Amino acid sequence: MHWDIAFDNLDYFLYGTTTLDWHFPFVHNPEGMVASVILAFFGIFGAFWIGLAAGLMRMSRRWWVKLPAVCYIEVIRGMPLLLLIFWFYYLAPVITGETMPAFSTTMFCFMVFTGAYVGEIVRAGVKALPKGQMEAARSTGLSHVQAMQLVILPQALRNMIPSFVNQFVSLTKDTSLAAILGVIELTRTGIQVDNREMVASFEIWITIACLYFMICYILTSYSRRLEAQLSRYQARDR
């Protein structure tokens, strides 16, 4: 067993530098676990807005609003993320004429991929509300848009939290796919150190897995608290 090798490379896993003078990780390209967290955070942020739009469009009664959202959600949910990444990686130069950096390519793909799942979550969250909420909001004189904005969506947000956090967790795990395009995030640092140190792959991959586990476990435990806080404002069916 060579746990010391994994331990010596811990700073490389965490923020991607092996130099002794510690740089603030955001000054340079984010690397290591910092890059993974940034990818996951911005990925879920973008996915939330894409998913909100897609979910609301999908609930529309007009077919020309509904159709693009249905196509987007069904196509993206039916394909592996790795395929989306490769596909877009080779498609982007065809569209723009120049290659895109791997970091932004993967982040874009994370947003688009997770957005489809978030779209379904939004739809489920709104559908789970009692129907009287909308009727009551309309009867007090709010327009449909206002009712959506002030009454339905805040409550739907509470319903969404468990599945949304699940999605956040699986996105955090999926950021490991950025390693395949060569982004130096947590998994890539693992591959590099594994290739350099020939004897300690078992220990290295256990360490990497534990670091991912840490992020995901913190996310899930925080979500439970958030859920308990927000459920105080929930309307109940009587």
Place this chain on the structure above:
Amino acid sequence: MDYTFHWARMFTGEPAQWMWEGFCTTMQISTISLVGAMMLGVVICVMRMTPFKPFQWFSFAFTEFFRNTPLLVQIFFWYNASSFVIPKAINDWMNDLYYWFPGPFTLFGHHFVGEWMLFNVELFMGIIALTVYTSAFIAEEIRAGIFSIPKNQLEASRAVGLSFLQGYRYVILPQALRIVIPPLISQALNLIKNSSLVMVLGVTDLMYQATQIESYHAMPFEAFTVALLIYLAISLVVSFCITMYNKHFMIQVMY
């Protein structure tokens, strides 16, 4: 933009053959892993529900760990741990088999023992990784299905005179099965999509073959689009099956 498309070339000759082989490999990997994951998932679920504490702790740690770590990392882990995981006896047995039967020994079309590879470690460990990863999810789904049946059902079955196991066999499980099957099917779908990740080990699945066409025939866009359509077709077929299932076995409220 000076990229010219060659869609027709995707459907003849080498590319078509490679894509077909990749599709077969993907389906075979998924099938083997799904069967393994079902069995392992049931075992983990049962361990979680026994009153024996160490079993509970083990299965809790198992599900939490394998659900909260990326599949890619797990694939690298299992591949690198293969020297521990594949028992020496099996390895020796495979080598002996190769000694006595030097011709290709195939299982579902894969050369597990053959002229060039004694034992397809990449394929084997890829399947192990997919199995373990999926089984953690399946165990949780089965447990959720069983827990969603009210406890009175078991009490009632005990009161009628059935034993504990009989209560489960004739009362709880038939009800739980209807709840559990749709998520299990979508888990199978996820498994098919996740199986694209074993390409990092060089397993020649659909995704790997698409990258091969990309590099040998310089048709990245066509190759990945056809792969996309194949994955999409699979998932559409499966979601159609789920819809049909839900229509036939609509879950009635009985309590």
